[in-house]
Amino acid sequence: MIEKIxxxxxxxxxxxxxxxxxxxxxxxxxxxxxxxxxxxFNSFKKSDKKVYLVGRIKSFRDQGKIIFVxxxxxxxxxxxxxxxxxxxNNFKLLKDNIDSGDFVQIFxxxxxxxxGQKSIFVYNSVFLTKSLRPxxxxxxxxxxxxxxxxxxxxxxxxxxKVREIFTRKSIFWNSVRSFLNESGFLEVDxxxxxxxxxxxxxxxxxxxxxxxxxDFYLRISLEISLKKMLVGGFEKIFEIGRIFRNEGxxxxxxxxxxxxxxxxxxxxxxxxxKFVEKLYKFVIKKTIGSLVVxxxxxxxxxxxxxxxxxxxxAFYKATNLDPTIASRDALLKKAHELNIFVEASSGKGRIIDxxxxxxxxxxxxxxxxxxNPPIFIEPLAKKSSKNPLKVERFQxxxxxxxLGKGFSELNDPIDQRERFQxxxxxxxxxxxxxxxxxxxxxxxxxxxxxxxxxxxxxxxxFAVLMDKPVRETIYFPPxxxxx
Numbered sequence: 001m002i003e004k005i006x007x008x009x010x011x012x013x014x015x016x017x018x019x020x021x022x023x024x025x026x027x028x029x030x031x032x033x034x035x036x037x038x039x040x041f042n043s044f045k046k047s048d049k050k051v052y053l054v055g056r057i058k059s060f061r062d063q064g065k066i067i068f069v070x071x072x073x074x075x076x077x078x079x080x081x082x083x084x085x086x087x088x089n090n091f092k093l094l095k096d097n098i099d100s101g102d103f104v105q106i107f108x109x110x111x112x113x114x115x116g117q118k119s120i121f122v123y124n125s126v127f128l129t130k131s132l133r134p135x136x137x138x139x140x141x142x143x144x145x146x147x148x149x150x151x152x153x154x155x156x157x158x159x160x161k162v163r164e165i166f167t168r169k170s171i172f173w174n175s176v177r178s179f180l181n182e183s184g185f186l187e188v189d190x191x192x193x194x195x196x197x198x199x200x201x202x203x204x205x206x207x208x209x210x211x212x213x214x215d216f217y218l219r220i221s222l223e224i225s226l227k228k229m230l231v232g233g234f235e236k237i238f239e240i241g242r243i244f245r246n247e248g249x250x251x252x253x254x255x256x257x258x259x260x261x262x263x264x265x266x267x268x269x270x271x272x273x274k275f276v277e278k279l280y281k282f283v284i285k286k287t288i289g290s291l292v293v294x295x296x297x298x299x300x301x302x303x304x305x306x307x308x309x310x311x312x313x314a315f316y317k318a319t320n321l322d323p324t325i326a327s328r329d330a331l332l333k334k335a336h337e338l339n340i341f342v343e344a345s346s347g348k349g350r351i352i353d354x355x356x357x358x359x360x361x362x363x364x365x366x367x368x369x370x371x372n373p374p375i376f377i378e379p380l381a382k383k384s385s386k387n388p389l390k391v392e393r394f395q396x397x398x399x400x401x402x403l404g405k406g407f408s409e410l411n412d413p414i415d416q417r418e419r420f421q422x423x424x425x426x427x428x429x430x431x432x433x434x435x436x437x438x439x440x441x442x443x444x445x446x447x448x449x450x451x452x453x454x455x456x457x458x459x460x461x462f463a464v465l466m467d468k469p470v471r472e473t474i475y476f477p478p479x480x481x482x483x
Contacts, residue, residue, distance in 0.1 A: 009131065030435050031052045168465075187238055190225035193217070199220065201435060220449055295465075367448040381409070392408035399464050404455060421437065
């Protein structure tokens with residue numbers, strides 16, 4: 001079937017060429033977008049002024065000596081009216097060779113049909129692109145999500161809501177950038193390739209640098225490079241960039257995604273929490289137009305004062321275990337009771353985190369600061385001055401998931417080395433996500449890094465605002481090759 005359609009369209013392409021028409025011209029004319037034309041329709045109709053519009057043909061209805069064509073650009077869709085008495089020989093050329101999916105340029109004036117539909121009466125038209133494949137009319141209704149994501153361009157051709165997602169995503173990141181710039185943060189750019197991946201617990205992607213004849217890793221975080229910049233004298237910096245984690249795919253995780261991290265010298269996590277709440281409210285309002293959003297059937301109100309929950313207190317209430325002092329055996333027993341699979345190589349921190357996700361996290365629906373977890377689960381944060389078994393870290397939680405993490409940055413090189421060494425023991429036991437000992441970073445800390453607070457969040461936040469799995473908010477997510 002598809003082969004027959006393509007064959008017919010190739011014949012139409014040949015027809016146009018035989019008539020001396022270039023079906024793929026370089027130049028086009030547009031004096032106004034379709035959206036603006038419709039917005040100013042009454043004034044155009046009153047003045048009788050002619051305009052050039054361009055766009056893709058979505059559908060057409062041939063009624064003999066008149067053809068009604070729906071044309072769409074990024075801003076909107078309009079009905080174009082082609083009449084044989086006006087277009088003469090060009091009408092037959094159009095009639096015989098037009099297809100849905102073609103791009104055209106039209107020249108005409110505003111008119112209203114008998115039914116009251118705003119339209120454009122066409123005086124002249126030009127082919128801009130001849131489409132050789134048909135656009136599925138009901139593509140968005142396909143149940144095969146893999147096909148929709150693999151051919152996302154078809155998804156966005158047929159459903160303007162998909163295009164709206166990515167328009168909002170641009171607003172999302174631009175508003176993040178605007179807020180941080182206005183708050184005195186300097187945007188910087190750090191390398192994607194690292195010799196020692198760090199800043200997060202994740203498996204990296206590995207590659208080889210031919211010119212240097214060295215193996216490198218794609219960064220799993222922006223953290224380490226940005227903290228070295230604090231050592232170098234910068235005080236308020238941020239980066240919005242791609243990071244890469246060689247982990248599983250689910251509704252909340254991707255391997256290749258955008259993250260923002262910012263670092264603030266001479267600040268600490270309490271001050272940072274106040275700043276983050278203002279940042280999120282600003283960004284959400286700009287992106288959605290409201291501070292109340294729906295996610296998985298729940299209403300999340302970002303506008304209210306966010307609650308604060310102590311990690312260890314919540315863990316104790318759910319499990320009757322104090323995570324700062326519970327033995328690994330006790331934690332393993334609790335995990336078994338909850339039917340949580342635990343890798344043999346998992347340290348206490350990993351087990352605590354898995355139990356927490358099963359028992360507490362899913363219940364944190366409204367915006368929450370989750371503070372002061374046990375030291376085992378955060379090797380880059382400062383110890384709490386009130387309890388050295390905890391760290392000064394917070395997570396932004398909402399909708400039952402984590403939507404950002406920040407802490408008072410550990411700047412004691414001796415303490416940091418000891419934490420890395422503990423992580424390396426876990427790696428030796430088989431935990432491939434445990435952090436590595438980074439001598440270059442430790443050397444930088446030995447020169448002195450000012451006290452600082454840092455925060456990071458990814459486009460998972462945007463996915464939650466859209467009430468979508470994160471893959472559906474990526475235009476070309478990583479996919480298995482289509483067989």
